[in-house]
Amino acid sequence: MADLEVQVQAQAGVAVEDGPAIELEALGRNYGERPALAGVSLKLAYGETLVVFGPNGAGKTTLLRILATLLRAHVGVAKVFDESLPAQAWKVRGRVGFLGHEPLLYRELTARENLRYHARLHGVGPERVEELLEAVAMSDRAGEPVCGLSRGMAQRVAIARATLHAPELLLLDEPYANLDPAAIRLIEPLIGASAGRTRVLTSHDPMRDLAEADLVLGLRDGRVQLLGDAAEIGSEDVAGLYR
Amino acid sequence: MSRTVGALLRKELLVELRTLESVPGMALFAVTTFVVFHFALNQSTVSGQEAAGILWVTLLFAAMLGVNRLFVADADQGGFDGFLLAPVDRNAMLIAKALALLCYLVVLELVAVPAFGLLLLGPSLGQALPGLLAPLALTDLGLAAIGTLVAALAVRTRARDLLGPLLALPLLVPVVIGGARSSSELLAATHPGGLQARWLLTLGLYDLVFGLIAYAVFDFLLED
């Protein structure tokens, strides 16, 4: 597995860069007249983890979708790997793994068929699909249509989908929401801190996710309420966002 | 590009084979419509312009069923997002969807045209069939191009089942004119004539123009 990842990264032309992996400058996105996200500025270094807290509708998903090139920002600057979005989005796409609320899998197709389809889109070979099915312990259920799987199993397949192309940046929208503790341990090497990737993850659970963070962002009504090194922020600060 | 189109088309046909949501419904709809025409017109056989009109209108309406379903799985199950996350040309989706719709239409016609010959057509279908191939093929191309564009336009709206046909029918009037007029003499009861080349030319040009327009604007339907 390590072999293959090195190979994939070599194809993507990854070099160890000095600049930040993510750079946001007064980033904003409106929904009609209402700002869904406004004035977000931050820098995240390579290999670090940004955890985004905030109540429902705070703009967490909007932020992730902008970073994933699925939404364009209306104001401000968004740079991922020093490529500005959306103009250079096509350069970023293959290097980002996105795990949203929806698993982004076709319900009528099997887990294997879904993953093979995404592997073809990303130019990854079928052996990588088997490797990941193994890694999320879904090999024996890989021949069943996704609609027959439980939420947690579908989430595991979705994690395999998001990491198929060994992305350098992981964008994870409440990744642990449907997973039991055993499954969380299982997927730790793929999307956890030990994956060694640059990560942005959204969460409601300061107890667990504050420990993983290097940088913490707190959003409320689309605005920054909290931003700082994880060492300086306690779980009571995060809890304040929800009041 | 061709690798991406291949992956998308393969997925598309796999979903259709697994669910059988579009093609069987389209074929059944066409055959039933012929039966309805028989009773509505109170005629056992039709020929000439009337026959061409019935055949083309039935194919058009049956195609609408496929058009309406074309992007539903992608809109509802995150297929658009999954595709947009990949570092590939967006227009690959337009081409793959149009090719998939083209496949559905060919299968539809494999059922509907013989059924039409059997149920309604007065003159022998065998004689007219070779001549029908060209207008059918050009009609399919037009339906595929315009149908895919309209389906993409309608699918992420609240009233998608309604808007699809409302948008598609006026846009397809020239396709029906071209298809039905070019083949009317082929289906004539007495002294069947040949194809009318100028209609085929019109049809071909129309297909080409709307194919290019679809290619130019499709990207804007995907981004957010």
Add this chain to the structure above:
Amino acid sequence: MRTPSLRTLSVATVLAFGFSLSLVFFYAPIEVDQGFLQKIFYLHVPLAIVALCGFVIGGLLAIAHLRTGDQRWDLRSYVAIHMSLIFGVGVLLTGSIWARASWGHWWVWDEPTLVSFLIVFLLYATYSPLRFAIEDPERQARYASVFAIVAGAFVPMNFIAVRLSASYVHPRVLGSTSNLPGPMALTFLVSLGAMALLFATLCSYELAAKRTRILLKSRSRILGYQ
């Protein structure tokens, strides 16, 4: 927002319309075959030309919107198409009246120009339902623009296809302007100009109203009334 230009436009339109109507009734000769009724020509054809141009202009404005991403172009495109659709109702009504008086039927299929106009009208009638079936304002604008471009290209294509399909050549009275006698041609051109001016004025009013409403909405949002 009653800007001076809006007032000027309104006055100019009233004057131009008065002038063109007085030409129609007092200057243009009575046509030999159709008599007084032919005067509807000075209303029907300019309406049709202006409406079709409005549809195509709506498509061009939509191209500007998609190229620049500036929503103001979409607003202009929307207003142009909306106004053309209203003019289109006038085209179909006047055409129908004329057909009834000339041929005894409210609708005739062997007049390709009118038939193609009906198809175009039916297509554009879907513009508003499509637009307002999309909630996200930005996507609404983008999808409406894609529609406007496709439909704008459809206008000439459809006219060619329907014209070709007219199996027998009807003596073309409607819309044939190339060989009009001088006074008729002059009256027609003045009517066309007045109609275009009316279109521009009404579009400006609608644009001003829409902009004011948007402004009002954002002001009241800032002041916290929502």
